[in-house]
Amino acid sequence: MPAADLSADHLFDLYRRMKTIRVFEDTCVAAHKAGEIPGYIHSSAGQEAVPVGVCAVLTREDRITSTHRGHGHGLAKGADLERMMLELYGRVGGLCGGKGGSMHVADFSVGMLGANGIVAGGIPIAVGAAQGLRLFGSQAVVACFFGDGAVNRGPFMEGLNWAAVYGLPVLFVCEDNTFSAFTHSSTTTAGPGPLARAQACGVAGERVDGNDVIAVRAAAERLVGEMRAGGGPRFLWCRTYRFSGHVSIDPATYRKQEDLDAALKRDPLLVTRGQLGDAAAADAIDAEVEAEIARVQDIARKAPYPPRAEAFDDVQDIGSPAVEAAR
Amino acid sequence: MSNVITMGEVAARTLADEMRRDPTIWVLGEDVQAGGIFAQYKGLFQEFGAARVVNTPIAESTIMGAGLGAALVGTRPVIEMRIADFVMPAIDELVNQIAKVRYMFGGQARASVVVRVPHGLHPGSAAQHSQVIESWFVNVPGLVVAAPSTALDLAGLLRTALRCDDPVVFFEPKAMFKNVADMLGDWPAIPFGKAERRREGKDVTIVSWAQAMPAAIEAAAALSADGVEADLLDLRTLWPWDSEAVLASAARTGRALVVQEGVGASGFGAEVAVTIAEHSAARVRRLASPRIPVPFAPTLEDVCFIRPGMIVAAAKEMVAG
Ligand SMILES: Cc1ncc(C[n+]2csc(CCOP(=O)(O)OP(=O)(O)O)c2C)c(N)n1
Numbered sequence: 001m002p003a004a005d006l007s008a009d010h011l012f013d014l015y016r017r018m019k020t021i022r023v024f025e026d027t028c029v030a031a032h033k034a035g036e037i038p039g040y041i042h043s044s045a046g047q048e049a050v051p052v053g054v055c056a057v058l059t060r061e062d063r064i065t066s067t068h069r070g071h072g073h074g075l076a077k078g079a080d081l082e083r084m085m086l087e088l089y090g091r092v093g094g095l096c097g098g099k100g101g102s103m104h105v106a107d108f109s110v111g112m113l114g115a116n117g118i119v120a121g122g123i124p125i126a127v128g129a130a131q132g133l134r135l136f137g138s139q140a141v142v143a144c145f146f147g148d149g150a151v152n153r154g155p156f157m158e159g160l161n162w163a164a165v166y167g168l169p170v171l172f173v174c175e176d177n178t179f180s181a182f183t184h185s186s187t188t189t190a191g192p193g194p195l196a197r198a199q200a201c202g203v204a205g206e207r208v209d210g211n212d213v214i215a216v217r218a219a220a221e222r223l224v225g226e227m228r229a230g231g232g233p234r235f236l237w238c239r240t241y242r243f244s245g246h247v248s249i250d251p252a253t254y255r256k257q258e259d260l261d262a263a264l265k266r267d268p269l270l271v272t273r274g275q276l277g278d279a280a281a282a283d284a285i286d287a288e289v290e291a292e293i294a295r296v297q298d299i300a301r302k303a304p305y306p307p308r309a310e311a312f313d314d315v316q317d318i319g320s321p322a323v324e325a326a327r
Numbered sequence: 328m329s330n331v332i333t334m335g336e337v338a339a340r341t342l343a344d345e346m347r348r349d350p351t352i353w354v355l356g357e358d359v360q361a362g363g364i365f366a367q368y369k370g371l372f373q374e375f376g377a378a379r380v381v382n383t384p385i386a387e388s389t390i391m392g393a394g395l396g397a398a399l400v401g402t403r404p405v406i407e408m409r410i411a412d413f414v415m416p417a418i419d420e421l422v423n424q425i426a427k428v429r430y431m432f433g434g435q436a437r438a439s440v441v442v443r444v445p446h447g448l449h450p451g452s453a454a455q456h457s458q459v460i461e462s463w464f465v466n467v468p469g470l471v472v473a474a475p476s477t478a479l480d481l482a483g484l485l486r487t488a489l490r491c492d493d494p495v496v497f498f499e500p501k502a503m504f505k506n507v508a509d510m511l512g513d514w515p516a517i518p519f520g521k522a523e524r525r526r527e528g529k530d531v532t533i534v535s536w537a538q539a540m541p542a543a544i545e546a547a548a549a550l551s552a553d554g555v556e557a558d559l560l561d562l563r564t565l566w567p568w569d570s571e572a573v574l575a576s577a578a579r580t581g582r583a584l585v586v587q588e589g590v591g592a593s594g595f596g597a598e599v600a601v602t603i604a605e606h607s608a609a610r611v612r613r614l615a616s617p618r619i620p621v622p623f624a625p626t627l628e629d630v631c632f633i634r635p636g637m638i639v640a641a642a643k644e645m646v647a648g
Binding site: 038039040090091094096098099100101103104116117118119120149150152153154180181182183187188189254305306307308310311312315321 | 357358360361364382383384385386387388389412413415416450451452453454455456617618619620622623624625626627628629630631
């Protein structure tokens with residue numbers, strides 16, 4: 001895909017978004033290992049081209065659903081960087097007020113309907129979001145990100161069938177990073193791959209190099225264009241590779257070093273840098289991104305934890321739990 | 328000679344023992360060939376191979392349902408659910424199918440499965456990875472529910488589960504898998520429905536189980552230092568449960584404090600409390616988590632945990648009152 005198809009400004013912008021996700025992930029993994037961030041971190045390092053390429057063709061009105069590896073999806077859709085960092089740190093001002101953490105980052109103000117702790121959990125939600133939007137007469141579409149492991153759960157087939165039956169504008173984006181937790185997905189997935197499953201439901205789509213942001217963007221542009229023209233659901237199968245372990249503390253001993261080495265050579269950031277053809281400009285972006293993430297991390301480190309009483313907020317309206325002040 | 332190992336290793340070695348004894352036992356679940364996420368299957372793939380340690384797709388409903396199918400033709404599947412939160416996609420297979428087949432088919436069928444469910448509050452794990460749900464399954468006729476709190480109990484109850492013909496939902500305290508203990512001797516089978524007395528006392532009965540036990544043990548020691556002697560019972564299984572031991576203790580002390588991790592409303596602690604109230608003159612109190620989803624931030628999450636100080640305070644109030 002010649003870079004000439006996109007304006008240089010746009011390509012720099014895509015690179016900046018990808019770099020932001022990478023530095024965010026690496027920073028959070030380090031902070032988790034240092035004991036600053038509780039819980040777990042599922043890093044999406046190595047997969048940045050997928051959400052950035054797809055979200056580049058979405059409007060603010062469009063919605064996305066996400067996974068346990070959802071920081072990149074949120075940032076690509078425009079979620080607030082500082083508030084996401086605060087959320088991972090579990091501090092006041094976080095996207096979810098500290099209730100969710102890494103696995104549940106969400107920013108409804110930009111159409112990011114939530115990361116999800118349940119594999120394939122986002123798929124039926126995406127389908128229903130599209131159905132709901134249609135009820136309002138909205139032209140918005142929904143992109144649904146999920147991993148290659150999710151395609152073996154029932155909700156995947158149920159969601160595909162549903163979207164096809166009702167002709168809903170859902171872009172199913174399979175972010176195929178080769179692994180399902182500690183298992184090579186090829187050992188637990190039958191057939192020629194997720195796209196064939198979609199096609200069996202009459203959902204057309206494409207397979208794309210998920211490390212090439214220009215290619216991802218171009219494919220998403222075609223598919224979303226067809227969806228906006230009333231074509232119903234589409235499927236985008238992105239082949240990529242997870243650079244880190246499943247979670248930050250996973251040394252990933254189950255994978256071959258030569259596979260990782262080969263994947264690192266196809267680092268989506270390097271690929272994009274090559275397409276930019278302006279190392280000095282890319283270096284300048286890198287420096288700006290690193291400074292920005294250092295700034296928000298500093299804010300998160302200094303922010304207070306939410307007061308205990310907030311644990312009792314937002315459970316439900318009717319029959320809401322009393323704040324047990326004494327505890 | 329000592330034998331200091333983790334609870335995960337105890338679980339794996341116990342299962343290996345049982346698999347050597349009974350060739351119909353096999354395991355199915357995600358990542359079990361890698362040893363499971365708590366090392367509770369470590370070494371089993373190497374010893375028993377891919378036919379008996381089956382790495383499954385991420386497909387909980389079929390993991391559970393296939394386990395039932397395999398039981399109906401005479402094998403004994405160990406169904407691994409990874410963590411309690413992932414039982415939810417398989418609830419239909421567990422509750423509508425596994426729990427029902429024997430009764431519904433007039434005794435023709437048995438669902439001899441062990442459903443292994445690591446559970447409990449786990450720091451930083453939030454609303455979808457930290458749920459405590461063993462109480463739900465006590466409400467389902469047909470199921471046995473175990474919830475050990477020590478490595479020795481886990482081993483002994485797992486043996487019993489693998490040797491019994493009923494379906495057993497086997498909850499394992501996930502925060503304790505890395506705890507080490509000196510596991511000398513052998514680890515014999517432990518019958519279901521027998522509580523274990525962790526401390527003997529005359530002033531107040533404390534009843535607990537699973538991940539609330541360490542706090543209860545610490546609290547009982549602190550109470551003792553202050554002159555209050557707690558009779559501390561670890562239920563170990565919730566169905567059947569040792570109401571006899573609980574009632575005998577409550578009759579002696581005249582006070583019973585039920586301590587459970589997880590939401591109190593409709594929780595198993597309520598069953599224990601009402602049983603005591605119905606059958607003894609003892610005063611009853613319950614400590615449990617509030618009815619909120621588990622939040623992420625440490626300051627918020629803290630309200631879900633039962634801390635030793637809370638148990639001490641409640642017990643002292645009961646003794647004073
Ligand atoms: C229903 C359910 N089962 C199991 C898990 C545990 N789990 C979390 S991520 C994961 C692997 C998912 O693989 P994939 O969908 O390929 O996404 P990736 O982690 O590669 O991004 C598993 C098994 C879960 N979160 N939800």
